[in-house]
Amino acid sequence: MTAATRPSGALVIGASSGIGRATALRLAELGVPVVLASRSASALEVVADECRLHGVTASVVVLDVRDREAVDAAVSAAADDFGRDLAVVHAAAVVAYGLFEEVPADLMTSVLDTNVLGTVSVTRSALSAFRRTGGGHLVVIGSLLGEIAVPYMSAYVLSKWAVHGLVRSVQIETRDREGVEVSLVAPGGIDTPVYRRAASVLGRHGKPPPPVATAEDVADAVVRVLARPRRLRHVVVTNPVVVAGFRMAPGVYDRLVTPLMRTFGLAEWTGLPANPGNVLEPRHGPPGTDAPDPAPEEPTMTDDTTRHLPRVSRSVAAPAQAVWDVLADGWQYATWVVGASRVRAVEEGWPAPGTRLHHSVGVWPALLSDSTSSQEAREPAHLVLTARGWPLGEARVEIEVVPDGPQSCTVSIAEDASSGPGLLVPLPVRQAMILPRNREALRRLGLIAEGRHRQELTGP
Template identity: 55%
Template sequence: MSRVEPSAAGSALVTGASSGIGLATALALSRGGWTVVLVGRDTGSLERAAQACRRAGGTAVVAVADVRDTASVRAAFELADDETGSLDVVVHSAATLAYGRFEDVPDEVFESALDTTLMGTTRVCREALSRFRLAGRGRLVVIGSLLGKTAVPGMSTYTTAKWGVHGLVRSLQLETRDEPGIQVSLVSPGGVDTPVYRQAGTYLGRHGQPPPPRVDAFAVADAVMGCLDRPRREVNVGAGNALTVMGFRAMPAIYDRLVGPLMNRVALQAGSGVADTPGNVLEPRPEAEALSGGWLASTTGARRALDMEENTMDDTDQHLTTQGQPQRRTVAASADRVWDVLADGWSYATWVVGTARIRDVDTAWPAPGSRIHHSVGLWPALLSDTTSVEECVTGRRLVLKARGWPLGEARVEIDIEPDGPQSCTVTMTEDAISGPGSLPPRIVRQAMILPRNSEALRRLAYLAKGSSGLVAGSG
């Protein structure tokens, strides 16, 4: 994906700037040397985003604000006035949502999601346009959604809000037609690889996921940057948007019949048993904020390294990464319980497919550098080697190097994301990194790895849950 930079740098305010599309847009502006005012609800997340923006070449200002509060939004714009003199651009990305049937989503959660996504847009646009009219110039870009033009079951909080956002933006475009210095654009993405799906509230017993075809947050940022150079009324991001809208409008009977099963199959994560949660609708969840949600198999080379650096937003972070396809499973057990299984090196052969027995476990396991001594294969044709820890974030992340020469070595990443007191999402990513096992094309390697890791996650879930075997999504 090419990176679009505006012809001249200026000053911009970006809402929702601590995560996902907002963060990607702030980074894209920073690469062009812009001064960016980062608006969000959590100070720590914004400070990390500001560090990433400064590394990218921009000047970053942090403005903590909640778009549900008019005074808070106004204060953020006043800070931007003080720091920049006048704003050239405002990009509004802040939004929240909760999955669930309309009547199952609590009133407080439904109304708060609408307050953020719809009324928050009105507050930001009002402050932006009042300044642009005084200055006689300015560009406002609002992030809409494919769901601002269609509808799906189980997402009434988001669909209702985004239809309102699209209507508001069209009204603003008409009201500013006679002011050529002011441009209002709408960017409407489909499925985007951001953390919003895990941050969202859910009352369906499952978490959401971006439906295919998916794009990364930088693809949406590119569309925003394109609107700054060549303003347009609306830009769609996503190869499937036009077809989906056509089906919704031109063939409603067929659309209505298909959308429920498709939603269940491609827009919700596998598994069940996730406890009801408001997610980040009522309060921020800074621990879940990042550039991407890990839904895409990332590309190789410099772009991959850059994305990983920006995703962590921390100079001291040295996260390793594989080229594998992530496998996820929702587990009906706490994150701590899953970690207890991973931290018990003697249980390794119980859940890691292909491991025949454990010969020894270093007492320091799972500290970095510690090892499990194991044998893999089928008796009597066994290979004896080791698995060592490359990275450990207690309770959340484990990176392993699994050796099985003469076949080679593989790197395995395991990440645990708490969903509630008795639920979590476990992600496993693996790929061969050396030896004969790394020689086949990646698509061939992953075709062999993915089924094995799916079974490994199933076994891990059973162990975490206990002897009852009642695991979300088992079977």
């Protein structure tokens, strides 16, 4: 950024943390006076002090972007102070995780109020101020999710699609207005506290999917569009590839996106209580920093031999407890485990660690009679079994049940041979036989759980 392209001043909205904070600091480094706005006065004051270390003036405005009058007053005051070369950077946004039908209506509405109507207010106020002063540059922080869709973030996806649409319309409408620029910066996965501060009804936090960039990378993109205006700048280099896949191969995309999101876009299940995060009010770690809020302790595994194996998973339209109840009913074992033909006995307390169920596998009359024992059991989320079928050997089976909300969950299975002749078969060949069988087992398990749950809801 040269002296000729440097803004006379910048109003950064959402400056207390994450991308907004990084942008404010980057502009201050370049000698741009800043006005910092967000909901948290204490966090803003710390960021302002950091900006002043670079020798620029930094002032603070406490506002909620849902308050149209407050937004208009802040933008108008900044325009009065900095004139036609004012830059307005809008980075305020909130996130809620959960299946669409299970995100509470008030949270859904609040996300849209902040992300969509907040952007409407900022954009309207900025354009009005630019008309009065003769120019200015509005930079809106969008998202890769303004061009694609993913599960568990419907409120945020909806809001960012709306934001992208609004900005594009305004860009068209202002293209002939001398001195007025409107730009959109679209990050992908960015390492900021927004994931841990988000609302969630999933029992876990979100996390940035790879490849992960930093808030400073986004700030650099903002500086580049301020110096050289453009309609859209993606931050992560893989964004256009993902967008192309979403548009050109929707069937493949839809098949892959849910397991990828569960693996790379969600943290481990921790039993996190359903909470509104920072959607309704500010929530910060140490003021003005990007330190994440303390995370609940995650469950530890006593044996992770199956952790790095391929897993098959299935979404089940029933609570996690409904799935667990099927797993805990040993007499149902043969109805969902592919290859099990009958159950002969179930020890009392199944599936407590150390208990067994006795079963037969195969097709009559070629049956093998053996047992399955429970190694670990944490209701309703985690079950580890040792399935015996000698002379073929033994297998370790890990089943995870992760709530996606009050009325749904995701069940996954990882399995591999643990002793016996089965270990002589190469791992890729073993898994080629195991994965299809477990995919069918999950289908059966899910149907039983869903059927039982429907019966409980409707009665006999």
